[in-house]
Amino acid sequence: MSWSWDHFMQFLFSPYMLNGVWTTIWLSIVAMLIGCSLGAMLAFMKMSKTWILRQIANTYIWIWRGTPLLVQMVIIYTVLPKAGIKLGVIESAIIALSLHEAAYFAEIVRSGITSVNKGQEDASLALGMTWPQRMRYVIVPQATRVIIPPLGNQFNLMIKTTSLASVISMEELFRRTQQMAQLEFKVLEAYMCAACWYLVMTTLWGLIQKRLEAHYDRPFGPAADTDERKKPDPVLSGQAAQV
Amino acid sequence: MSNMENEVRPVARAGMRDLGPPIVEIRNVEKRFGNVTVLKDVSLTVRTGEVVVIAGRSGSGKSTLLRCIDHLETIEGGSIHACGENMGYRQDSGGKRTLLGDRRTARQRRNMGMVFQSFNLFPHLNVLRNITLSPIRIMGEDRKTAEAHAHELLAKVGLPEKADAYPSQLSGGQQQRVAIARALAMRPQVMLFDEPTSALDPEMISEVLDVMIDLSRQGMTMIVVTHEMGFARAAADRVLMMADGMIVEEAPPEEFFTNPQSEHTKLFLSKIL
Numbered sequence: 001m002s003w004s005w006d007h008f009m010q011f012l013f014s015p016y017m018l019n020g021v022w023t024t025i026w027l028s029i030v031a032m033l034i035g036c037s038l039g040a041m042l043a044f045m046k047m048s049k050t051w052i053l054r055q056i057a058n059t060y061i062w063i064w065r066g067t068p069l070l071v072q073m074v075i076i077y078t079v080l081p082k083a084g085i086k087l088g089v090i091e092s093a094i095i096a097l098s099l100h101e102a103a104y105f106a107e108i109v110r111s112g113i114t115s116v117n118k119g120q121e122d123a124s125l126a127l128g129m130t131w132p133q134r135m136r137y138v139i140v141p142q143a144t145r146v147i148i149p150p151l152g153n154q155f156n157l158m159i160k161t162t163s164l165a166s167v168i169s170m171e172e173l174f175r176r177t178q179q180m181a182q183l184e185f186k187v188l189e190a191y192m193c194a195a196c197w198y199l200v201m202t203t204l205w206g207l208i209q210k211r212l213e214a215h216y217d218r219p220f221g222p223a224a225d226t227d228e229r230k231k232p233d234p235v236l237s238g239q240a241a242q243v
Numbered sequence: 244m245s246n247m248e249n250e251v252r253p254v255a256r257a258g259m260r261d262l263g264p265p266i267v268e269i270r271n272v273e274k275r276f277g278n279v280t281v282l283k284d285v286s287l288t289v290r291t292g293e294v295v296v297i298a299g300r301s302g303s304g305k306s307t308l309l310r311c312i313d314h315l316e317t318i319e320g321g322s323i324h325a326c327g328e329n330m331g332y333r334q335d336s337g338g339k340r341t342l343l344g345d346r347r348t349a350r351q352r353r354n355m356g357m358v359f360q361s362f363n364l365f366p367h368l369n370v371l372r373n374i375t376l377s378p379i380r381i382m383g384e385d386r387k388t389a390e391a392h393a394h395e396l397l398a399k400v401g402l403p404e405k406a407d408a409y410p411s412q413l414s415g416g417q418q419q420r421v422a423i424a425r426a427l428a429m430r431p432q433v434m435l436f437d438e439p440t441s442a443l444d445p446e447m448i449s450e451v452l453d454v455m456i457d458l459s460r461q462g463m464t465m466i467v468v469t470h471e472m473g474f475a476r477a478a479a480d481r482v483l484m485m486a487d488g489m490i491v492e493e494a495p496p497e498e499f500f501t502n503p504q505s506e507h508t509k510l511f512l513s514k515i516l
């Protein structure tokens with residue numbers, strides 16, 4: 001089998017393929033948004049004082065993390081209709097991906113929240129804040145800094161995991177690649193093209209993630225703050241010397 | 244630590260200050276952590292404008308007592324009234340106590356300011372926003388008033404130029420002074436200090452104590468848990484000694500230092516002075 005640059009380039013920029021890339025992007029984003037919202041809810045249920053809420057969250061996480069996404073997806077798409085719940089391909093893909101993501105994100109959020117120093121809770125209590133105020137103004141903003149790196153990794157995984165939706169005939173990048181490959185039996189060219197597009201997407205996300213992390217890290221180190229560095233402060237330079 | 248006495252300026256104290264009506268009343272408080280009783284039948288009345296210093300070895304229950312006043316800890320028996328509120332509980336006519344809800348307790352705490360050993364500034368917010376967070380978001384002050392007040396308080400604690408700095412850019416002493424400003428921004432009736440200088444390098448202790456002494460001069464009611472006996476001498480109306488979860492001695496500073504009655508106090512003073 002010989003490599004054909006012509007076919008490769010033709011696949012790479014064909015509207016059919018680009019359409020698949022776009023589907024992969026929005027599917028990842030939508031599934032991630034829903035999954036993270038659900039996951040955050042699960043995290044708070046898991047930390048709740050109410051036994052039944054904790055058990056619901058634990059059971060959910062146990063099941064969704066303990067079974068393969070591929071199986072979950074097929075069950076949602078092919079088995080649920082037999083129970084009277086008919087879902088389209090797109091709905092099934094979104095539901096499976098986001099419910100799966102929620103189970104993982106719940107743990108990420110929970111560990112982020114518990115990583116915030118106990119003293120922060122004391123200080124916000126002493127300032128007269130109620131639970132929602134403590135969460136909103138003090139705890140969650142600090143947990144975010146801890147949550148962003150694993151969240152970024154989850155999104156990176158999500159971009160690639162959407163390819164599983166091809167088994168229920170979701171028209172995303174991977175399925176379009178398969179179809180392209182079969183069209184003229186240029187298998188290598190088609191899959192190399194898919195690999196390139198996945199790499200482009202994950203690399204771009206990597207850049208965004210880096211900026212997000214830097215943004216949330218900024219208040220935590222004097223070295224990161226360029227404004228302060230311009231006007232040296234005796235105390236600050238003393239501190240910098242210690243570090 | 245004893246050299247601190249030379250560094251703090253003497254101020255008006257015991258007897259020279261007019262004390263108002265009781266503002267914090269602690270009655271027969273019991274506190275347990277599991278099987279360990281950390282406060283045994285503690286009673287204490289603090290009057291408006293009074294500065295009370297609580298001393299004692301670590302594990303004597305002094306920090307726990309202070310945290311109970313702000314209801315950061317629940318209590319197993321007795322009651323704590325502060326600024327006209329029964330802190331954390333509702334007591335029916337039969338004397339049965341019920342824990343109050345989160346929102347009610349949060350409102351009660353707004354009458355008091357608290358300063359912690361580990362500063363606990365919010366690291367994600369700059370100094371100005373640390374100070375104005377609660378006034379604006381919780382007390383509903385408008386931003387202009389709150390920020391003007393914050394700048395005023397920063398000047399008062401000697402850090403007028405630090406409004407835009409983040410906590411990580413400040414020294415320990417500076418962070419603790421910001422924490423004091425943050426507590427004062429709530430316009431509290433009582434200030435609680437939980438070992439405010441214990442986490443500081445020696446050269447930074449006096450800058451914090453100076454701020455606290457100024458505060459006491461202006462008539463703030465203060466309950467201070469500290470080992471800084473220089474501060475007690477300079478600013479306290481009363482010094483308490485705690486041991487094994489009980490208040491074992493209670494006297495004006497002059498008497499406390501020159502003529503201690505309890506063995507605990509004698510031992511404590513011999514070690515610290």
